[in-house]
Amino acid sequence: MVSFTRQLARCACLVLTAFVASPLWAQPQVIHLNQPLDDNGKYAYAALELALSEIDHNYQIEIRAGEQTQARTIEEVASGALSIMWAATNQEMEDALRPVRIPLYKGLLGHRIFIIHKDSQARFNRVETFEDLKQISFGQGTTWADTEILRHNGLEVVTANKFDSLFYMVDGGRFDAFPRGVQEPWSEVPARSHLDLAVERRVMLVYRMPFYLFVSKANEQLAQDLERGLSLAIANGRFDELFFGSPMVQSVLELANLQERLTFQLENPTLPPETPVDREELWLDLDSL
Numbered sequence: 001m002v003s004f005t006r007q008l009a010r011c012a013c014l015v016l017t018a019f020v021a022s023p024l025w026a027q028p029q030v031i032h033l034n035q036p037l038d039d040n041g042k043y044a045y046a047a048l049e050l051a052l053s054e055i056d057h058n059y060q061i062e063i064r065a066g067e068q069t070q071a072r073t074i075e076e077v078a079s080g081a082l083s084i085m086w087a088a089t090n091q092e093m094e095d096a097l098r099p100v101r102i103p104l105y106k107g108l109l110g111h112r113i114f115i116i117h118k119d120s121q122a123r124f125n126r127v128e129t130f131e132d133l134k135q136i137s138f139g140q141g142t143t144w145a146d147t148e149i150l151r152h153n154g155l156e157v158v159t160a161n162k163f164d165s166l167f168y169m170v171d172g173g174r175f176d177a178f179p180r181g182v183q184e185p186w187s188e189v190p191a192r193s194h195l196d197l198a199v200e201r202r203v204m205l206v207y208r209m210p211f212y213l214f215v216s217k218a219n220e221q222l223a224q225d226l227e228r229g230l231s232l233a234i235a236n237g238r239f240d241e242l243f244f245g246s247p248m249v250q251s252v253l254e255l256a257n258l259q260e261r262l263t264f265q266l267e268n269p270t271l272p273p274e275t276p277v278d279r280e281e282l283w284l285d286l287d288s289l
Contacts, residue, residue: 044086051229103210110209114177114200
């Protein structure tokens with residue numbers, strides 16, 4: 001009877017140990033977010049969920065309400081007050097935070113088409129060479145990374161501090177073209193129907209501008225888990241299912257006529273040297289569409 005009691009106690013101890021040690025019962029690690037779920041945000045959030053679904057680590061996502069500037073979000077992720085953010089990368093971003101170097105949009109955000117005055121299309125129809133492009137003036141935000149990229153490549157840039165001012169400036173002829181990510185002008189122009197704006201139909205700028213998830217440099221485990229999850233999703237095809245299944249991406253491929261545009265490749269001097277430019281599976285190949 002004593003032997004049976006001891007065996008029963010030993011079995012109970014083993015069951016309790018397994019219960020405590022099992023990751024299924026472990027306290028989940030909370031991922032705190034505070035970024036708007038606009039089109040970019042919804043897609044980045046879906047990519048985050050996809051990455052977590054591919055790994056066996058126990059994470060739980062918590063979204064905090066409230067708007068704040070990107071600078072404030074960077075500060076809070078760096079300090080650990082927030083767990084993660086998403087943004088286009090540059091050296092300054094990567095100096096502050098740990099990037100997960102999987103381009104969520106396969107580099108699509110580095111494809112730039114223009115918002116122009118609706119009467120200006122004929123001028124762009126005459127563009128054939130990069131020298132022709134240098135006769136065009138471009139509008140950008142004062143602090144945007146794109147501003148430095150365009151200037152580095154010898155293009156004329158007119159800047160403004162306020163985003164909405166740029167639409168009025170191109171409408172008023174202060175500059176010729178307002179480059180936007182290929183997904184952006186299709187909603188931005190109709191939203192400003194009181195202005196005489198149009199989406200330019202023929203020309204496109206292309207430069208490397210990865211859109212990443214970022215975490216604190218102190219949270220290396222989360223970065224590695226997200227990178228592993230996204231890499232697994234790329235290998236098994238689920239990442240491409242997310243990308244090509246995105247309503248935004250589908251809209252771009254339908255409306256932007258990417259394959260038929262006259263394309264000018266630009267250098268991005270803000271691109272960190274660690275960017276995985278040689279991993280072909282990470283980037284959109286327009287010739288394969």
